[in-house]
Amino acid sequence: MNSMLGRRVFEAGAKVRNPTLFQQYDYLKSTEWLSRAELETIQLASAEKFLRFCGEHSPYYQQVFRATGFDPSRFSRAADLSVLPEMDKATLIRENSAIHTSGLNEKLRLAETSGTSGEALAFYRNERWDSAIRAALMRSYDWYDVKPWDKNGYLWGYNIGASQAKKVALLDGIQNRFRLFRYSESEIRRFCHRLQSSSFISGYSSMIYEVAKCVNELELGPLPLKMVKGTSEMILDAYHPESRAAFGKNITSEYGAAEAGLIAFECPYGGIHVNIENVLLEQSNDGELLVTNLLSYSFPVIRYRLGDMVTLSDETCRCGRNHPVLKNILGRKGANVVGDQQTYPALTFYYVFKNLALEKNILLNYKAVQHTQGKVKIFIEGKTNQQYQKDIELQLQRYFGDDIDFSTLYIDRFVNEMKKKQYFETSL
Numbered sequence: 001m002n003s004m005l006g007r008r009v010f011e012a013g014a015k016v017r018n019p020t021l022f023q024q025y026d027y028l029k030s031t032e033w034l035s036r037a038e039l040e041t042i043q044l045a046s047a048e049k050f051l052r053f054c055g056e057h058s059p060y061y062q063q064v065f066r067a068t069g070f071d072p073s074r075f076s077r078a079a080d081l082s083v084l085p086e087m088d089k090a091t092l093i094r095e096n097s098a099i100h101t102s103g104l105n106e107k108l109r110l111a112e113t114s115g116t117s118g119e120a121l122a123f124y125r126n127e128r129w130d131s132a133i134r135a136a137l138m139r140s141y142d143w144y145d146v147k148p149w150d151k152n153g154y155l156w157g158y159n160i161g162a163s164q165a166k167k168v169a170l171l172d173g174i175q176n177r178f179r180l181f182r183y184s185e186s187e188i189r190r191f192c193h194r195l196q197s198s199s200f201i202s203g204y205s206s207m208i209y210e211v212a213k214c215v216n217e218l219e220l221g222p223l224p225l226k227m228v229k230g231t232s233e234m235i236l237d238a239y240h241p242e243s244r245a246a247f248g249k250n251i252t253s254e255y256g257a258a259e260a261g262l263i264a265f266e267c268p269y270g271g272i273h274v275n276i277e278n279v280l281l282e283q284s285n286d287g288e289l290l291v292t293n294l295l296s297y298s299f300p301v302i303r304y305r306l307g308d309m310v311t312l313s314d315e316t317c318r319c320g321r322n323h324p325v326l327k328n329i330l331g332r333k334g335a336n337v338v339g340d341q342q343t344y345p346a347l348t349f350y351y352v353f354k355n356l357a358l359e360k361n362i363l364l365n366y367k368a369v370q371h372t373q374g375k376v377k378i379f380i381e382g383k384t385n386q387q388y389q390k391d392i393e394l395q396l397q398r399y400f401g402d403d404i405d406f407s408t409l410y411i412d413r414f415v416n417e418m419k420k421k422q423y424f425e426t427s428l
């Protein structure tokens, strides 16, 4: 589908599904270059309006506001929220019906998300909320001269049966996208052929990396893409060089979640800009991010713990936008690594390999596995390299001391799993 037809199909779909989409997009374009102070004023005003609504229309928050003495009409700064309880997915599931609001005169759509722990969260999302996410994405795509209706490649870990395949193909067709179903040379060749006339690619960053590697090995690149968008997982430093060689671009970070909305998007200068018109972020005492989604009128998400370790930064971005930036999206804290004496967060491996990249310019794709206390196997993609080995051991020593016995195994390449990647796996 060419871009003009793509746009027409997109607009027709939006008319039915997201009637406020373009209006919200225009609004976000009008606030794009405001000063930080102006943006914060907008954010606080919209937070106050949202919190007032919750206090009147959500049975759960009526009770919580009463119990904590929180008065939304006196809300004037983010810190005022600190009297409210932090929420997690389990609470959103347990208190589901009481959290839902009534009296909202908008179309609702059921949204579902599954957690790593397996329990699914279902909730109703109002039209403005749904459209706001899409509008914010559209604004971010503009930074790359990309439109959502442009032809695009999609990497997503679905196991699709024959009956579902037709439905998926139809939905993909409407969205002007095509996907890779299998990692075979012929499939990847076909996929790349279609990418030639595409504007962008998106998917789990580890999958983008795997496909990029194949593209480079088969010498099919560089393909002239405008944007390479990685979602839903940590982007390793080792991924960028392969992505640049295959698609001409680093992997751009999109950060969000179904219940939290679009939180941030990386600009071409590398600043991961918070979508401050629509979300309010706090950092909890233990470094985790708390998200308040200012558009979640149907199902208020307030001070929600996504489980990600993120640093809020005060730096300004070279692109000139004053939306605050996030540093170090470290993903889930993850399971613990168990040593003989103590335990360590799985994220420690992130620091080990980040240091190798920053200090030694060693970019590695890795995976750590633990089956026995005090012992961890680290698999590294590539050929055995004695110099790397020395540096890896030094870094591991720095964080784990002698508490864990590490063995490093170099393997030619990781198995392509077509799903979200876990950097640390444990059976303890």
Ligand SMILES: [Zn+2]
Pocket: 267, 268, 269, 270, 271, 273, 317, 318, 319, 320, 321
């Ligand atoms: Zn920027």
